[in-house]
Amino acid sequence: MTHTLFSPLDMHLHLRDEKMLETVAPLTAFSFAGALVMPNLVPPITTIEALLAYKSRILEATKDDTFEPLMTLFFRSDYTREFLEKASLHVTALKLYPSGITTNSEGGVASMDIEVLRPVFEVMSDLGLVLCVHGETNGFVMDREKEFASIYESFASAFPRLKIVMEHITTKESVALLDKYDNLYATITLHHLLITLDDVAGGMLKPHLFCKPIAKREEDKEALLHVSLNAHPKVMFGSDSAPHPISKKECCGCAAGVFTAPVALPALAQLFDKHHVLANLQAFVSDNAQKIYNYAPLKKEVILEKNPFLVPQSYSDVVPMFAGESLTWSIKDVL
Ligand code: DOR
Ligand code: ZN
Numbered sequence: 001m002t003h004t005l006f007s008p009l010d011m012h013l014h015l016r017d018e019k020m021l022e023t024v025a026p027l028t029a030f031s032f033a034g035a036l037v038m039p040n041l042v043p044p045i046t047t048i049e050a051l052l053a054y055k056s057r058i059l060e061a062t063k064d065d066t067f068e069p070l071m072t073l074f075f076r077s078d079y080t081r082e083f084l085e086k087a088s089l090h091v092t093a094l095k096l097y098p099s100g101i102t103t104n105s106e107g108g109v110a111s112m113d114i115e116v117l118r119p120v121f122e123v124m125s126d127l128g129l130v131l132c133v134h135g136e137t138n139g140f141v142m143d144r145e146k147e148f149a150s151i152y153e154s155f156a157s158a159f160p161r162l163k164i165v166m167e168h169i170t171t172k173e174s175v176a177l178l179d180k181y182d183n184l185y186a187t188i189t190l191h192h193l194l195i196t197l198d199d200v201a202g203g204m205l206k207p208h209l210f211c212k213p214i215a216k217r218e219e220d221k222e223a224l225l226h227v228s229l230n231a232h233p234k235v236m237f238g239s240d241s242a243p244h245p246i247s248k249k250e251c252c253g254c255a256a257g258v259f260t261a262p263v264a265l266p267a268l269a270q271l272f273d274k275h276h277v278l279a280n281l282q283a284f285v286s287d288n289a290q291k292i293y294n295y296a297p298l299k300k301e302v303i304l305e306k307n308p309f310l311v312p313q314s315y316s317d318v319v320p321m322f323a324g325e326s327l328t329w330s331i332k333d334v335l
Contacts, residue, residue, distance in 0.1 A: 001306040002332060003269060003278050007033035007297040008285045010264065012132070012167055012187045012238025014038045014257070015058060015069075022061050023316040024243050027262040029067035031331055033286075033300040036070045036132070036238065039095055040104040044074035048087050055090070065334075066298050072132065077109060077116050081123045092293065093130035093165070094120075101136050101144075102212040103242070103256055108134075112151045114158050125161040130293060132165045135174070136213055142197070145171045145213050156181035163292070168192065168240045170213045172223035178234045185292050187238025188228050190267055191258045191321060196221055207249045208319050211242065212256040229275050231283035236292060239264050243318040260321045263311055267322065269304045269329035305332040 013035040015025050028035055037058065039045035045054055051071050058069040073079075073087060075096035097108030109117070124131060135152055136144035152174075155164055166174050166186040177184050191211065196202075196218050200209045209215070227235050241264065242257025249255060260267070265285070272281045290297060309330035311322040 003273075003281070003304045005265065005282055005285060005302045005304065007300050008265060008302055009033060009237070009289045009297055010035040010239045010241070010261075011165075011236045011289045011293075012036055012038065012189070012240050013261070014040070014240070014242040016243060017041055017054070017057065019316075020243060020245070020318075021057060023318060024241070024259070024261055025058055025061040026065065027315060028241070029062035029065035031265050031302050031334060033066060033297040034068040034070055034295075036072060036092060039072045039074040040097065040102075042104050044104060044107055045072070046074050046076060046107075048090060051087070051090055066300050068298050070293075070295070074107065075109060075120070075131075076107075077120055079120050079123075084120070084123045084127060084129070088127045088129055091129065092295075093132045094124060095132045095134070095167075097134045098136065098138070101134055101138065105134070112154075114154055117155075118158075121155070121159045121162055125159055128163075128294075130163045130165060131155070132167050135166050135169075141214055142216065145169070145216075146173045149173050149177060152177055152184060153181070156184050159183075165292075168213060168238060169224065170216045171220045175223040175227055178227065178232065185234045185236070187236050187240070188224050189238060189240045189258070190260045190264050191215065191240075193221065193224055193228055193271060194267075207254040208321065208323070209258055210249075210254050210256055211240070211258045225275075228284055229272065229277045229280060231280035231288065233283070233288055233291070235284065236289040237264075237268070237285045245317045246314070246319055247317070249319065258321050259318050262315060262320050263309075263322050263327065265302060265304060265331060266309050266327045266329040270327050273306070273329065301335040302331060303333040303335070304329050307332070
């Protein structure tokens, strides 16, 4: 049994830089036609020069494949209209991080006050730049995303022309917002469709499943599954594949991030097949994103087959989700 996907897209991806970029970028570029690349490098991507240089390094690392990196700028509330007009020629979205909320986000936004953000949000609305948001407060870890819901609502209602993507949503409250505001969209990861906090910390601690936002409750996972498996038009696949070297995961002070790039499509096929909705996978991994971002991807066909894929223990010094386990679907061919 085979299933073909056309131009799969990963609308939230961490590629890092240097050796790590060389290790992980080809793994995404092999099976995805494009990806929205996050800007949380050290230092973050805040200038056009840094963005174009990073894009060239990504293209160099992925030159053997048909793959387009869609670039993001690290959101700052002091960007001028003139800067954003120039940047808009090269940028697909701006990524807003609350300051200090996750990996390399120290230079993020300190206040979610609409009046502070208004000038940039207005220019973004005029230019059609998408706003991607890491939506967590600094409250109790299980409540951070739920507490951010009122901030999403304030953004969505005050800036109705701004397309806002709630990144890597993990709660039923975020899912409910999708149908409440025309201009709110969401990415959903593979891991949040598969795990709850129990899988991370209910037994022996699993550092390779530790990420931000932390996986939540069963009822949250069910809500995410419902909209993903039914290919709700406002949700897109965004892996949030976030590689860290083993030394930063298997240690005291584990970095947040699940590395899913090399397993994403086989694992999604397995999941959608299990729920008898393989036909909906195309919308979830490409068509919805094309409509939301008004984007025509490079042409690529990925032929998946129901044949076991034994996931490697590691790729260089990064451990993938399902390391050493067997998935029921694999990639047969890429055209
Ligand atoms: O788990 C995560 N890892 N969540 C994020 O928001 C950032 C990411 C990273 O860059 O490592
Ligand atoms: Zn991320």
